[in-house]
Amino acid sequence: MARLWPYLAILALALLLPLTGNEYWALIATRMAIYWVLISGLNLVVGFAGQLAIGYVALLAIGAYTASVLTAGTVMEPLPAFVALGLAALAGAAAGVVVGLPALRLRTFYFAMTTLGFATIVTQITLAWQDVTGGGIGIPGPSMPAPMDTAWGFYYLCLGLGAVCTWATANIGASRFGRALVAIRDSEVAAEASGIAKPRLLVMVFILAGALAAFAGGLFATLQTYITPDAFTFDLSLLFFIAILIGGRGSILGPLLGTILLTLLPEVAAPLAAWSTFLYAALLLVIVLAIPGGIAALLDRNSRKPLPEDRAIQPRPEALAPLLGERAERKLLSLRGIVLAFGGVRAIDGLDLDLRQGEVHGLIGPNGSGKTTTLNVISGYYRPQAGSMTLGDAPLPPGHPVGRAARGIARTFQTPRLIGEATVLENVMIGATIEGRAGFLEALLSLPRQRAEERAMAAQARLALEAVGLAGLAGVRADRLQHSELRFMEIARALVLRPEFLMLDEPAAGLSAEEIRRLGALIRAVSRQGVGVLLVEHHADLIFDICDQVTVLNLGKVLAAGMPAEIRTHKEVVSAYLGA
Numbered sequence: 191m192a193r194l195w196p197y198l199a200i201l202a203l204a205l206l207l208p209l210t211g212n213e214y215w216a217l218i219a220t221r222m223a224i225y226w227v228l229i230s231g232l233n234l235v236v237g238f239a240g241q242l243a244i245g246y247v248a249l250l251a252i253g254a255y256t257a258s259v260l261t262a263g264t265v266m267e268p269l270p271a272f273v274a275l276g277l278a279a280l281a282g283a284a285a286g287v288v289v290g291l292p293a294l295r296l297r298t299f300y301f302a303m304t305t306l307g308f309a310t311i312v313t314q315i316t317l318a319w320q321d322v323t324g325g326g327i328g329i330p331g332p333s334m335p336a337p338m339d340t341a342w343g344f345y346y347l348c349l350g351l352g353a354v355c356t357w358a359t360a361n362i363g364a365s366r367f368g369r370a371l372v373a374i375r376d377s378e379v380a381a382e383a384s385g386i387a388k389p390r391l392l393v394m395v396f397i398l399a400g401a402l403a404a405f406a407g408g409l410f411a412t413l414q415t416y417i418t419p420d421a422f423t424f425d426l427s428l429l430f431f432i433a434i435l436i437g438g439r440g441s442i443l444g445p446l447l448g449t450i451l452l453t454l455l456p457e458v459a460a461p462l463a464a465w466s467t468f469l470y471a472a473l474l475l476v477i478v479l480a481i482p483g484g485i486a487a488l489l490d491r492n493s494r495k496p497l498p499e500d501r502a503i504q505p506r507p508e509a510l511a512p513l514l515g516e517r518a519e520r521k522l523l524s525l526r527g528i529v530l531a532f533g534g535v536r537a538i539d540g541l542d543l544d545l546r547q548g549e550v551h552g553l554i555g556p557n558g559s560g561k562t563t564t565l566n567v568i569s570g571y572y573r574p575q576a577g578s579m580t581l582g583d584a585p586l587p588p589g590h591p592v593g594r595a596a597r598g599i600a601r602t603f604q605t606p607r608l609i610g611e612a613t614v615l616e617n618v619m620i621g622a623t624i625e626g627r628a629g630f631l632e633a634l635l636s637l638p639r640q641r642a643e644e645r646a647m648a649a650q651a652r653l654a655l656e657a658v659g660l661a662g663l664a665g666v667r668a669d670r671l672q673h674s675e676l677r678f679m680e681i682a683r684a685l686v687l688r689p690e691f692l693m694l695d696e697p698a699a700g701l702s703a704e705e706i707r708r709l710g711a712l713i714r715a716v717s718r719q720g721v722g723v724l725l726v727e728h729h730a731d732l733i734f735d736i737c738d739q740v741t742v743l744n745l746g747k748v749l750a751a752g753m754p755a756e757i758r759t760h761k762e763v764v765s766a767y768l769g770a
């Protein structure tokens with residue numbers, strides 16, 4: 191309820207606006223609502239997924255022209271306004287994918303440039319394709335049937351649509367899809383390790399954002415009553431983009447307030463209307479410099495509350511049984527003859543390794559001996575030049591990190607990969623993304639299966655947090671955690687996947703002696719549930735205390751392998767690694 195009241199307050203104000211009886215306000219507020227229909231979708235692309243789509247005015251133009259051409263009767267029998275709006279949304283969905291596709295290959299700024307290029311192409315086509323678009327002379331926009339043919343009637347329609355978009359995009363934002371988008375934005379590698387496939391997810395979001403933008407375009411043409419290519423300026427694109435930036439990433443309320451602010455600004459400062467672009471830019475600069483998190487950060491009082499100084503990580507391994515269950519079968523993960531060279535460096539040189547479920551397998555060796563590389567090969571980040579891998583009876587294909595989560599292989603990273611702006615609970619829930627069965631549409635509409643899954647995922651994530659000893663920090667933003675807490679949070683994110691094998695890359699680095707002891711007990715408890723653990727570590731004591739098997743690497747080759755007691759006294763290991 192607390193999170194709902196700002197939306198209800200805005201809605202109440204909007205519903206009362208007609209009491210002013212001023213139709214000029216109807217025009218401004220309608221424009222605001224139409225912009226929000228577009229921005230709410232774009233917000234998922236820019237604010238959640240972190241894709242710099244700048245030229246979204248192109249999609250507004252596509253929607254405006256499609257709806258206008260279909261209702262004007264210049265090329266075919268005129269269609270009813272709502273049918274034309276629906277078709278405009280379809281055209282926008284298709285165009286949204288076209289604009290979005292480069293994002294799958296191009297990095298930030300290059301992608302931004304392609305969206306700008308697309309906007310220029312659309313403007314040029316609307317100018318040149320005179321028979322259909324009317325060229326520079328333009329074309330009349332759709333007219334609405336009664337009662338939406340009056341200023342206030344149309345206002346209520348746009349307000350209703352804006353409210354629905356707020357609700358629907360907030361549903362996506364709070365779903366596993368929203369969390370996955372933020373994960374892609376903040377740590378693509380962590381997202382991959384959790385089995386999140388970026389292309390599919392982004393395409394879905396581009397379809398939605400494109401459809402909403404084009405639908406907004408149809409409404410925009412209705413409001414304008416007549417459209418020409420000049421109506422779709424670069425300034426408008428900037429407005430859409432900046433509304434999201436000043437609103438704050440990963441928020442719905444922030445960009446909504448940003449939209450209201452940016453639409454109002456030139457109106458309230460009427461003499462400055464000609465300066466609107468300047469005002470947007472100045473506002474953007476002030477916000478970026480003064481409050482980088484945007485309006486959303488200003489409103490987020492929760493993240494300013496101080497955290498207790500004397501908090502300690504207290505794992506509760508009892509919570510592992512309900513989380514992980516028991517594994518009846520004990521599978522083997524085998525590597526045979528793995529070779530991986532980087533240029534002239536043979537990082538792994540003919541490695542054989544067997545990991546068993548229910549065992550902790552330590553992988554140790556001097557710096558640069560190939561430990562992390564081995565872990566990266568197993569988890570699919572590196573593709574070896576020779577050798578094979580099997581998991582149980584099935585071959586484990588090289589490469590393809592996204593597929594590992596579904597095969598039951600989870601991992602942590604040498605440097606914790608956190609999704610800083612998400613809460614600790616959300617970070618852990620990201621690990622459970624692939625367990626979701628409800629589709630994008632179900633999430634958009636918050637249907638019962640989706641809501642049930644969300645509850646189950648949250649409960650599972652809470653169990654994982656309890657197991658690693660971070661339950662008290664569930665609601666805290668992850669970027670406020672200490673280093674050691676982040677390490678345990680990553681383990682929770684991996685555990686929530688209920689993995690068959692868990693790869694830990696130097697989990698004890700940066701931990702205090704007491705924390706290392708608790709970590710050791712936790713890892714042992716995880717393996718007792720039947721999970722196979724691969725532990726890459728420099729802390730020899732931890733390795734010898736908790737491992738069932740130890741493999742020592744040197745220059746990419748196995749120097750020794752066996753029980754901890756054998757390794758501890760192995761002559762070559764002692765001289766090459768452990769020291770006398």
Ligand SMILES: Nc1ncnc2c1ncn2[C@@H]1O[C@H](COP(=O)(O)OP(=O)(O)OP(=O)(O)O)[C@@H](O)[C@H]1O
Pocket residue numbers: 532535536537555556557558559560561562563564
């Ligand atoms: N992406 C890469 N490109 C080029 N060389 C690499 C790459 N990754 C690893 N190497 C090289 O491969 C060798 C093995 O590195 P790796 O990181 O696996 O060692 P490690 O045993 O994990 O070391 P550390 O204990 O320092 O983490 C090193 O010589 C390293 O420089």
